[in-house]
Structures are given as structure tokens and as C-alpha cells.
Amino acid sequence: MELVLNEISKKFKDKLAVNNFSMTLTSGVYGLLGPNGSGKTTLMRMIADVMPETEGSIKVDGVDKRTMDGEYRALLGYLPQDIGFYKNWSADKFLLYVAALKGIDKKEAKRKIDDLLEFVNLTQDRKRKIGKYSGGMKQRLGIAQALLGDPKILILDEPTAGLDPNERIRFKNLLSSISKDKIILFSTHIASDIEFIANHILIMKEGQLIDHGSVQDVLGNAKGKVWHCKIDESQLFDFENKFKVANILREEDKVLLRIISNEKPMEDAQLQEPNLEDVFLHYFNEKSNI
Ligand SMILES: Nc1ncnc2c1ncn2[C@@H]1O[C@H](COP(=O)(O)OP(=O)(O)OP(=O)(O)O)[C@@H](O)[C@H]1O
Numbered sequence: 001m002e003l004v005l006n007e008i009s010k011k012f013k014d015k016l017a018v019n020n021f022s023m024t025l026t027s028g029v030y031g032l033l034g035p036n037g038s039g040k041t042t043l044m045r046m047i048a049d050v051m052p053e054t055e056g057s058i059k060v061d062g063v064d065k066r067t068m069d070g071e072y073r074a075l076l077g078y079l080p081q082d083i084g085f086y087k088n089w090s091a092d093k094f095l096l097y098v099a100a101l102k103g104i105d106k107k108e109a110k111r112k113i114d115d116l117l118e119f120v121n122l123t124q125d126r127k128r129k130i131g132k133y134s135g136g137m138k139q140r141l142g143i144a145q146a147l148l149g150d151p152k153i154l155i156l157d158e159p160t161a162g163l164d165p166n167e168r169i170r171f172k173n174l175l176s177s178i179s180k181d182k183i184i185l186f187s188t189h190i191a192s193d194i195e196f197i198a199n200h201i202l203i204m205k206e207g208q209l210i211d212h213g214s215v216q217d218v219l220g221n222a223k224g225k226v227w228h229c230k231i232d233e234s235q236l237f238d239f240e241n242k243f244k245v246a247n248i249l250r251e252e253d254k255v256l257l258r259i260i261s262n263e264k265p266m267e268d269a270q271l272q273e274p275n276l277e278d279v280f281l282h283y284f285n286e287k288s289n290i
Helices: 040-047 070-075 091-101 106-119 135-147 165-178 191-197 215-220 233-242 276-284
Strands: 003-012 015-025 028-033 055-060 076-079 153-156 183-188 200-205 208-213 226-232 244-251 254-260
Touching: 003 040, 015 040, 015 055, 015 200, 015 208, 028 040, 028 191, 040 153, 040 183, 070 076, 076 135, 091 106, 091 135, 106 135, 135 153, 135 165, 165 183, 165 191, 183 191, 191 276, 200 215, 200 276, 208 215, 215 276, 226 233, 233 244, 233 254, 244 276, 254 276
Parallel strands: 028 183, 028 200, 076 153, 153 183
Antiparallel strands: 003 015, 003 055, 200 208, 226 254, 244 254
16 A cells, blocks of 8 residues: 655644655554654644645545545544543443444454454453553553554554553564554654664654655764764863764763764764764754653
């Protein structure tokens, strides 16, 4: 399947939240990386068909979603950033409700819900009130509801928010195991999540797609720009003012800086292999929120 985003834009009064975004997605896990306010949620809401685009088109295998009606929705699973749960409902009741909204037959839904709860590791807690769930459990329930109906396009807005390291690993494995014949697009402002989970990276800044490719491709763009510099403590202030400093490590009487710079910052600076944190800093002049 091919999902084509063709020059899509979204304007809120005079704010251009998404600006002429084009991309072709085929099966795999796509990580959408950008700082707060870069337009990730707006883009995902248009793909999830909960918000119309101001300009451009979204096509599945050449067919415009506007002409597909319910057929497009049937292809979709969507986890919004601020999914609302009824606190007094159990996971079971919630998933049955979502299944009914998606028009899934009740018997089929029950079978599917059993599988999904097992898949997201919530079988033991299926009868508990959602209000008593941890953040990670709610997130996994959110993913389960998005997967109901076996969608071919899965849109997950900040699915790793509030997950602890173990839950992150489980989430990564979960996505890898279902990504074979699906297009999965998830957003985050945490660079390490992307490096860990996605096979394709889309970098968004001020509504625009500014870079995309495999992790290696994107890392390649910061190659030759990441340096280690050993300086005296007294030079730290100057260096912090002059350069983008990704990391500061104090070593006995010296300070080791990781610097992102097109030019060699000092005579004996050592070139380093870039990581995605460096790329984030290179593009956004700020660190990603780990
Ligand atoms: N309904 C709206 N009305 C007006 N402006 C909006 C609306 N929704 C989003 N915006 C603006 O559009 C820009 C992009 O917002 P968006 O929520 O898409 O970014 P984001 O990258 O998802 O950020 P975050 O990570 O904080 O969710 C922001 O400047 C935001 O204030």
C-alpha cells in the first residue's frame, strides 16, 4: 500500500501549522521528529481524517481520501495525543465500545479484544477501572484501541509519552512485530525513541519537512559536525556562548564538551560519529526532551 501526502498545508487564521508537506509512505515504521509546535499533531490529524487539509491531497494507492468516504476510515487506526478514557470503565468495556464504533461484529470483537489485550500485556488488568491504570498501561490500552479492526495505516501521536524504559522496549517490539504490512507513523520529540524504533525518520520544523530518510541517512547529515573538545573550566562560558553544546563532562581538571559545529571549534578538537541527539541540536538549536 502507498500513502501519498501531496503538498498538504493547514492554516489556522494566519498561522501556517503545516506548510506544503509532501511524502510517500509505504509499509514500515516512520518516526516523525520535531520540537513542540512544529506541526506534528496537525499533520497527523489530517492523515487521521479528523481535520481537513487547507491545501493539498492525501491519496491511498492513487485514490484521494475525500472520495473514499468510510473506506479510508476503515484503513485507519489512530491514537490521539490526548485520548480520553472513561475512568470508571474497564479496558474490556472501553475496547468493546471502540469496536462498536468501528462497526466490528460483537463476537468477532470479543475474540480480537482477547488477542489485543494479550498483545499489549493487559490481560491481567482487563477488568480493572482505567482510572487506576498507570500512564504506561493507559498508553498500551490506547495502542490496543488503535489496532482494533486491523488497520493498514496506524497513526500514533506521541505514543511513548509517559512510558518507562521497559515499556519503551515492549512498545518497540510491539511495533516491529506488526509493521510488516502496515504503514505506522508515530510522532515524538524524543530523538532516542526514533533511533530505537523507526526505520524511517521524518524531521519537521515550523510546519515543513526539512529532512527524511533512514537513520543512517539522517545521521549522515550531521557527519563532520560533531566534535569533542577538552577545555579548561575557565573557557566553558565562552564555548557555551559560541557553540551548540550537546554534552558537558567534567574530567579531573578538564571539561570535555560535545559540540555541534560546521567548523572545527579548536585546534585539537576530535571529530565524532553523530547520534540523533546531535542531529536534533543541529536542526533545532535545542536538545530533545529525554
Ligand atoms: N486549532 C488550532 N488553532 C490555532 N492554532 C493551532 C491549532 N492547532 C495547532 N495550532 C498551532 O499550530 C502549530 C503546530 O501545532 P501542533 O500541535 O501541530 O505541533 P506539534 O509539533 O504537534 O507540537 P506538540 O509536540 O507540542 O504537540 C502551533 O503553533 C500551534 O499553536
